[in-house]
Amino acid sequence: MIFLIPDLALSQYRITSVPVLIEPLDTRYYSTGNAMVSFINSGGGNYINPATLDHNGIPTIKYFLDTFGTNQDVIEIRLQNFYTGASFGNFDISLSYLDLRSSFSEEAIVLSEPYKDNVIKITGAYIFKNGLRAGFGVNYLKSDIGNEQVYVDREYNPAKSVFFDLGIQYHKTYPYRDETWLLTPSYGLSLTNFGKAVSYYDGISDPLPTKLRMGTGMSVKYGQESFGLRPLEMNGSLAVSKFMVRNEMEMIETNGRTDSVYVAMNPFKALIRSWGNYKWNDGLEEQTATIVDQLIFHTGFEVIFYETLSIRVGYQKASEVNMPYTFQAGGFGINLGYLSFDYSEYFYPDGRGNDRGSTWNLTVRIPLNDKKPRSILNHILN
Numbered sequence: 001m002i003f004l005i006p007d008l009a010l011s012q013y014r015i016t017s018v019p020v021l022i023e024p025l026d027t028r029y030y031s032t033g034n035a036m037v038s039f040i041n042s043g044g045g046n047y048i049n050p051a052t053l054d055h056n057g058i059p060t061i062k063y064f065l066d067t068f069g070t071n072q073d074v075i076e077i078r079l080q081n082f083y084t085g086a087s088f089g090n091f092d093i094s095l096s097y098l099d100l101r102s103s104f105s106e107e108a109i110v111l112s113e114p115y116k117d118n119v120i121k122i123t124g125a126y127i128f129k130n131g132l133r134a135g136f137g138v139n140y141l142k143s144d145i146g147n148e149q150v151y152v153d154r155e156y157n158p159a160k161s162v163f164f165d166l167g168i169q170y171h172k173t174y175p176y177r178d179e180t181w182l183l184t185p186s187y188g189l190s191l192t193n194f195g196k197a198v199s200y201y202d203g204i205s206d207p208l209p210t211k212l213r214m215g216t217g218m219s220v221k222y223g224q225e226s227f228g229l230r231p232l233e234m235n236g237s238l239a240v241s242k243f244m245v246r247n248e249m250e251m252i253e254t255n256g257r258t259d260s261v262y263v264a265m266n267p268f269k270a271l272i273r274s275w276g277n278y279k280w281n282d283g284l285e286e287q288t289a290t291i292v293d294q295l296i297f298h299t300g301f302e303v304i305f306y307e308t309l310s311i312r313v314g315y316q317k318a319s320e321v322n323m324p325y326t327f328q329a330g331g332f333g334i335n336l337g338y339l340s341f342d343y344s345e346y347f348y349p350d351g352r353g354n355d356r357g358s359t360w361n362l363t364v365r366i367p368l369n370d371k372k373p374r375s376i377l378n379h380i381l382n
Contacts, residue, residue, distance in 0.1 A: 275291060
């Protein structure tokens with residue numbers, strides 16, 4: 001809950017609003033430590049980089065679920081994402097709907113109402129002939145954090161915002177040893193959640209979790225097919241990310257009195273000002289966060305057998321100033337072409353209210369115009 005309460009921005013102005021926007025809504029990306037900024041994907045990865053869209057000419061429907069508990073499972077959170085996408089030549093487009101809501105267990109001492117966030121996202125990506133991909137996303141947010149029952153004189157209102165995503169990727173494949181192996185280095189850059197700050201109470205605004213991501217990766221595929229499929233594919237990825245947000249001090253009048261508070265900096269201004277150091281309080285004393293301290297590092301690895309079974313591991317590492325975002329993850333995927341299932345487990349070693357959790361998503365591909373997805377089923381059933 002601490003990431004959803006605007007009051008904390010008064011003392012620790014690096015905290016942003018709507019933290020659900022920080023993580024991807026895709027199990028593959030989550031289980032590889034959010035490192036796959038430069039890899040393509042058919043859905044959910046557009047929360048990391050809108051250029052990632054690639055449905056391979058086959059309409060796709062996807063459902064994502066993330067469930068976890070906080071504060072010894074007193075608060076239970078359920079996050080869902082409904083996704084649909086399709087290809088039109090070199091252009092891919094998707095529509096998704098995010099729904100997050102909380103509930104309290106019977107043992108909870110309730111000090112606030114349940115909260116919920118909803119986001120509608122439209123994403124488009126275009127593939128150029130030279131290996132370059134470019135993506136753009138537009139989002140509409142409605143966030144309701146409820147009302148605290150402790151402060152009877154304070155009422156929070158639902159916040160609304162329109163924000164944008166931008167991203168590019170570049171891929172080029174190099175054959176090795178007479179195409180026995182195919183090597184594809186990739187590069188990716190994205191800026192997500194860029195837009196108007198949200199305000200829940202009396203003009204006090206909190207920045208969206210605007211994030212800049214840069215990543216690179218290498219895909220190694222065995223080029224000789226067996227049963228019409230490549231027996232082995234290995235994908236490694238590295239990335240670094242940074243919150244592009246700042247708050248600044250302003251004088252506002254609330255309940256007949258004038259207070260100095262931190263409010264969200266204009267997002268364009270924050271893109272320039274967020275490269276400097278800033279002060280923060282660790283609960284005991286004031287600390288300085290250097291530019292290196294503000295970086296979050298991502299590492300991911302994936303092995304795919306016969307384009308069917310995937311094994312994944314990932315690690316996201318943050319410094320002390322962003323320690324709640326450090327996590328370890330692992331998972332697997334089963335791709336049957338027309339139907340795919342992916343599962344991951346994640347663990348926050350330093351705690352973020354929720355120490356452990358799991359995600360899964362189900363993907364359905366609907367072949368049209370006699371174009372079949374690559375699948376081991378095509379060879380088993382024929």
